[in-house]
Amino acid sequence: MLKVYNTMTRKKEEFVPQEPGKVGMYVCGVTPYNHPHIGNARPFVTWDVIKRYFRKRGFEVKHIQNFTDMDDKIIKAANTEGVSWQVITDRYIKGYFEAMDKLNVQHADLYPKVTEHMQDIIDMVQQLIDRGYAYELEGDVYFSVEKFPEYGKLSGRKLEDMQAGARVEVDTRKHNPMDFALWKSAKPGEPSWESPWGQGRPGWHIECSTMSLKYLGETFDFHGGGSDLIFPHHENEIAQSQCCCGNYHSFAQYWLHNGFITIDNEKMSKSLNNFITVPDILKLYPGEVVRFFILRTHYRSPLDFSEERIKEAQAGLVRLRTAYDNGMALLEKDGADGADTLLAETADKALADFYEAMDDDFNTALAIGYMFTLAKEINTYANSVVNKGAAFDKVNFGRLMDVYSEMAEVIGIFEGSLEMPEAEDADGISAEEIEALIAERAEAKKAKNWARADEIRDSLKARGIILEDSAAGTKWKKA
Numbered sequence: 001m002l003k004v005y006n007t008m009t010r011k012k013e014e015f016v017p018q019e020p021g022k023v024g025m026y027v028c029g030v031t032p033y034n035h036p037h038i039g040n041a042r043p044f045v046t047w048d049v050i051k052r053y054f055r056k057r058g059f060e061v062k063h064i065q066n067f068t069d070m071d072d073k074i075i076k077a078a079n080t081e082g083v084s085w086q087v088i089t090d091r092y093i094k095g096y097f098e099a100m101d102k103l104n105v106q107h108a109d110l111y112p113k114v115t116e117h118m119q120d121i122i123d124m125v126q127q128l129i130d131r132g133y134a135y136e137l138e139g140d141v142y143f144s145v146e147k148f149p150e151y152g153k154l155s156g157r158k159l160e161d162m163q164a165g166a167r168v169e170v171d172t173r174k175h176n177p178m179d180f181a182l183w184k185s186a187k188p189g190e191p192s193w194e195s196p197w198g199q200g201r202p203g204w205h206i207e208c209s210t211m212s213l214k215y216l217g218e219t220f221d222f223h224g225g226g227s228d229l230i231f232p233h234h235e236n237e238i239a240q241s242q243c244c245c246g247n248y249h250s251f252a253q254y255w256l257h258n259g260f261i262t263i264d265n266e267k268m269s270k271s272l273n274n275f276i277t278v279p280d281i282l283k284l285y286p287g288e289v290v291r292f293f294i295l296r297t298h299y300r301s302p303l304d305f306s307e308e309r310i311k312e313a314q315a316g317l318v319r320l321r322t323a324y325d326n327g328m329a330l331l332e333k334d335g336a337d338g339a340d341t342l343l344a345e346t347a348d349k350a351l352a353d354f355y356e357a358m359d360d361d362f363n364t365a366l367a368i369g370y371m372f373t374l375a376k377e378i379n380t381y382a383n384s385v386v387n388k389g390a391a392f393d394k395v396n397f398g399r400l401m402d403v404y405s406e407m408a409e410v411i412g413i414f415e416g417s418l419e420m421p422e423a424e425d426a427d428g429i430s431a432e433e434i435e436a437l438i439a440e441r442a443e444a445k446k447a448k449n450w451a452r453a454d455e456i457r458d459s460l461k462a463r464g465i466i467l468e469d470s471a472a473g474t475k476w477k478k479a
Contacts, residue, residue, distance in 0.1 A: 002359045005300060007230060007255040008154055012361060017221055018253065022060045024220035025051070026212040026252065028229055029111065031068040032092035033077045036099055037275035038290065038305060039261040043226050045291055045412075046258050046299040046362075048105045050222075052410050053358050064215045065108040066208060067093055069115050070201055075190055085191055099278040102287030104412045112211045114202060118193045121202045121210045124244055125182045125195075133243040137173050139185030139198040145178045148239045150248055154255060155231035180236050182206045205236035209244070212237075212252070218245045223252030230257055258299045265304060276305065285310060288416050292317045295364040295411060316372070317413065318477070323375035324414055326382045326470055327401045333385075335394030343381070343396035347403040350374045354407050364411060371407050378404065429463055438467065438474050 003012040017023055027047045030036055047063070054061050069089040078085045097107075114121070125141050128134035133147045145151045151159055159178060181203035186192035192199040212223065223234065234255065241251040263276070281290055293313035297303045350370055357366035381397060384390040408414040419431065437456050444452040457467050460476070468475045 003361060004254055004256060005361045007257050010156075013254070015221075015254065017059070018219055021058070022062070023054045023222070024062045024216040025064070025222040025224065026208070026216055026220065027063070027065045027108070027223075028208055028225035028233070029065045029067050030092075030096055031071045031073060032089045032096060033071065033073040034092060035095050035277040035279050037277050038281060038294075039226070039275065041099070041103060041278050041290070042261055042294050042299070042303070043224060043258050044100060044105050045103055045294045047224055048412060049295060049364055049410065050224075050256075050362055051106065052412060053362065056406070056410055061109075062216065063108040064110050064112065064212060066211050067096075067111055067113045068204070068207060069093070069113045070191065071204070079189075095279065099282070102282055102416070103278070103291045104288060104415045105291075106412075110215060112215065114207045117207070117211055117214070118202075120214055121206055122183075122193075122195050124210045124213075124240075125202075125206060127244050128182065128240060131243060131246070133240070134182055135175065136197050139183075139200060140181060141183035141197055142174055142179040143182055143236070143240050143243075144175055145180070145239065146176055148243055150242075151178075151239050152235065154235050154238055157231060157235075180205060180232065182240065205233055206240060208233070209237045209241040209251075213241060213245070218247070218250045220252060222254050222256060224256045224258075227257045227259055230255075256299075259302045261294075262302060262304045263306075281310075285314060286416065286418050288413050288418060289314045289317055292368075292411075292413060296368060298361075298363055298365045300361070314418075318418060320371055320375050320408075321414060321418055322468075322470060322475070323378045324401075324404060324408065325473075325475075327378045327397070327404065329470075329473070330382045330385060330392070331394065331398060331401060333392060333394070335392035335397070337395045338393065339391070340393035340396050343393060344399050346374075346377055347396075347400040350377075350400075351403045351406065354403075354410075358410065367407070368411060371404070371411070374400070374404050374407070429460075429465070434460065434465055434476055438476065441467075442474065 002015040004015050005011070006013050025047065027043060030040055044065075047065075051061050051063055067089070070085070074085050074088050077088045081088070100107075125134065128143065129136065129141065134141055134143050145159060183195060183197055183200050183206075184203055185197070186199035186201070190201070192201055212220065223237075225234065238251060242248050245251065278290070289310065293310045294303065296313055296316070350373065354367050354370045357363045357370060360366070378400065381400075385392045405414070437460060441453045441456040444450075444456070460467060464478055465476050466478070468477070
């Protein structure tokens with residue numbers, strides 16, 4: 001039984017889908033005015049695992065993730081560069097996909113953009129006005145928070161204690177200081193669209209309500225994003241969506257929010273200029289390592305970024321990948337059928353433990369722990385067969401490897417190379433040269449020319465390259 005921590009109720013709840021066998025999820029996407037930083041990447045990696053998990057469990061998943069392709073920051077970036085806003089958004093949307101592809105993040109089913117849904121947004125704003133929840137002031141339209149008695153239920157804040165949310169300037173014309181913009185009148189030199197209230201563009205919050213309701217319906221399963229979106233963004237989404245639908249129980253049923261990634265225990269933020277972009281990290285570490293670093297910690301827990309921690313993640317992933325390679329190499333050999341039932345029992349227990357962890361609010365940290373347990377079993381068994389002459393039960397070991405592969409598929413690893421992303425150049429030696437020397441060493445060992453094999457190993461070590469021999473072959477890494 002899957003239980004998820006619902007931010008709305010502040011407790012773990014049993015997941016009951018709105019429609020049996022189907023899952024609808026909306027995840028707040030990026031504002032493409034810069035490359036995503038690793039803090040931005042965390043929710044997308046998290047929701048990728050959640051989607052993989054549901055699909056592995058047999059659910060049909062509909063995953064929607066927006067692009068906020070019209071925003072003050074986009075306009076500022078465009079003006080700074082002297083280009084159109086489309087140049088900025090096209091560049092960084094392309095950069096987003098390039099970065100996420102390297103993190104093994106599968107694409108959402110749909111990526112709606114604000115600028116492609118202007119009429120939908122205008123229609124929703126008009127509905128809120130018609131229902132008495134919004135009002136127009138000189139071309140601006142505001143949502144009246146006092147008209148929604150449940151305002152603050154997601155964040156747990158009281159209306160009288162709140163401050164105006166991010167991106168919303170204090171306006172003394174408003175009925176209440178907390179009223180937020182649904183539509184903003186045009187300013188000179190800014191992009192704008194025609195509306196019943198004159199030229200303008202949407203406020204920040206209305207876009208996600210419009211697009212989630214359009215593509216997932218009035219009531220759907222999951223809405224997710226970073227913890228920084230709980231207030232004001234998600235709080236405002238709930239208010240305007242439920243008022244528009246006329247049902248305070250509509251909209252998303254489960255609200256999931258991931259914790260922050262910090263640097264030196266300070267929240268990573270573009271505004272603080274202490275962020276590390278995903279492209280910059282990928283110059284130093286393979287994408288799977290970055291992904292694994294994120295998933296080794298439960299999604300709701302804070303995660304502090306440091307070189308030491310990401311190197312620990314890299315070492316752990318190499319251990320898991322080595323076990324996989326050793327196991328797959330062993331399956332190339334001939335073996336007996338079905339004698340070692342203990343292997344099958346080990347496989348079944350490992351898989352049950354893995355899914356029990358995932359059923360507990362998608363606990364990837366614990367689930368990965370069970371992968372390490374199974375990796376040890378694989379290495380021990382492979383060593384007993386390859387180096388100690390033990391009998392090989394290919395059928396049951398194959399079952400063990402199927403389970404290990406299934407775990408990896410859910411976590412989203414073993415799908416790319418673990419080689420350093422840059423052209424390897426340790427002390428003037430390229431990756432191609434290293435591989436050529438490894439091949440020469442393998443031939444020397446076949447010919448029992450141990451002196452030459454040792455010479456190659458020692459010369460590479462002197463240049464900062466360590467060779468690791470296993471049943472799957474020889475791999476190398478920097479010292």
